[in-house]
Amino acid sequence: MTGRPAPAMLPPSLRVWLGLIAALAALAVIVLGVLYAGHDEPGTVDRWIIQPTADSVRPPWRNVALAMDFWGEPAGAATLVAAAVAGCLLFRRPRAAVLIVAGIGTAVATTTLLKSLVGRTIHGDNLSYPSGHTAFATALALMVALLATGRLGLGRTAGTLLVLAAALVAGAAMGWAQVSLGAHYPTDVLGGWCTALAVIPATAWLIDRVADRLADAGRRERH
Template sequence: MTGRPTPTVLPPSLRVRLGLIAALSTLAVIVLGVLYAGHSRPGKVDGWIQPAVEGVRPPWRNVALAADFWGEPAGAAMLVVAAVAGCLLLRRPRAAGLIVAGVGMTVATTTLLKSLVGRTIHGDNLSYPSGHTAFATALALMVALLATGLLGLGRTAGTLLVLAAALVAGAAMGWAQAALGAHYPTDVLGGWCTALTVIPATAWLVDRMADWLVDRMAAAARRERR
């Protein structure tokens, strides 16, 4: 006898759609990475957008700095701890595991891509993709997946919730990064797409590993009863 102690973190109704979104996002990350590899100046798209958002003054600069804090190590750690605690209080250990694994994979992926692409801003600061934007989007995606499962949302409503959460979080953090001059707008887009690539894949892996562990435990229990 086998069973799952908790619901899946990647709802079955969303797997195909999020898989397609992840595939398209992967393509976008690769294309942008190739286009801006080794660059140290804004591209054409950056030139259109950056003047409109960069150099904001108070009070909007204070808002941008506050958003930026939640992508820094201290702020990000507090958000992750709060999210994990919330998952455990809701008795969703798989979701807690996804938060930890998803954040870890997102940080690792953006760090690797920055080294591979080699795009810089303000000297030697690696900029593509934006790690702050990727983190904010990833966390929003994982919380939205949890909410989808808790509320029992269907395919359309679940997809809309997940994409809306990713868009709002990514846009807020992305605006802050561009407004503060920490990243080019295309770095922000790359970070957003990185999260859309990493989180669905990580959620699928967490479910597979959890199911495998449950099956192994059930098999061990059967052997003990013999």
């Protein structure tokens, strides 16, 4: 059981494609941030999609949206992260547990910083771009999909499709809830989704690099 390398958090078969997607997503975040910096109302694209209000949906769908929103709030998010970390540790995947914590931390920190820099607001002085709830949900889904890809040994095409599908479903579900509840503009949601797509592959790659170097250093010391 010794000497076997830990599975990579960013499977080698996915690195090129996810690296390209991450770069494009980062560009989209920057472009949207520049376009809507300092704005306090929906843009043209937002009006094409939906005019967000506090009562855009009625029960029972409003209850669904509120339930989705809860899992992006501190209490709900902490519960999901704790469950994910516990599952990683239960299956003896400490590197995966580090990815969950670091990935969520990076996504949350990035959206918080961008909100202050962009200064877009909704309903008064509530900073809205990018959507932290959407970034959180997308980031968590991305990391779970990356772990599943490595665990199942999926190839480049199947792995990339799984990761993107997970990101799309999670981002769309949380994004719908945020827009329906009037908490964000649609372009805020797109910015949050792209933020997760940009930071999670980079975080996974960095964790792999650091962990591999530490493992190499440990092997050299033993010899």
